[in-house]
Amino acid sequence: MSGTAPRTLFIDADACPVTREALDAARHAGIPAVIAGNTTQNLTRHIRRDDPRRPEDARRGFWVDVLDVSVGADSADFAIIERLGPHDVVVTQDIGLASMVLGRGAAAISVRGHVFRRETIDMELFVRHEEKKVRRAGGRTRGPAAFTGEDRRRFTAELTKLLRAPIEPL
Template sequence: MTENSVNSPSIFVDGDACPVKDEIIRVAARHNLQVTMVSNQGLRASVGPNIKAILVGPEFDAADNWIAENCRPHDIVITADIQLAARCLKQGAQVIGHNGKPFTPDNIGRALASRELNQYLRESGEISGNNKTFSKKDRASFLQTLENVTQKILREMT
């Protein structure tokens, strides 16, 4: 497959710091979906005719803006960026974090509020900026969630 039809879902990846690229490629190949990895830094070459890399400019949020402007209903967006997740949900896309937790209209408000609180606490020195380590459990959870979301979308579209 070189290009999906307008009605096929695509997977958009916020690619600069994505630890689950291999899992995304595996699920996309299984379901013959287009993957677009968007980055403002160079990405390693991904193998497969259904993998496209988009290199955007170095401007702040350039990759996020590109994804938010190009995703549509039934697409899947992979990101850890809560603000990008909110924008993509408004476009009707399904959004999954790298740890396998989906962002939904029901939980995005709480996620945005938590992000703002944590940013304030880091800036005031109350907490450090260290993130927890990405685990095998996170990777497995992501893979299962992506597979489930993909199957659900494909069922809805038939």
């Protein structure tokens, strides 16, 4: 890594099925992690007893914090964006948040291991918008397939690659 600030892993934890895997990847990569979600969740259940909780207690660069946000649409998203720096990595199922993350020079990955790209995010947003229009008109769209062990393995492999990638100067 160069002289840039180290990256941080942010986890959009609202209904996130891979929070534990994301924290394991941050531990192994030696980077800080922030779990963001609304106050109705017990986000600390994902943290090990021996995990450092403050930067001054970090082990090999890893420590973990919980960011409790108010209940409300997009509260966690905006809390993450507010704290996000270039080169950080965000785990999210939300294409809108992924788009904002990419616009900030950071990386975004879905819980199924799809790494969002600047080249394709506009099309993904368009598809989401069109599907929403169909549903508002009373139509039906296909929902996501059931989350599988293969999705979990793909997520872990792709997140590990993202966290190990060298930080490029902006």
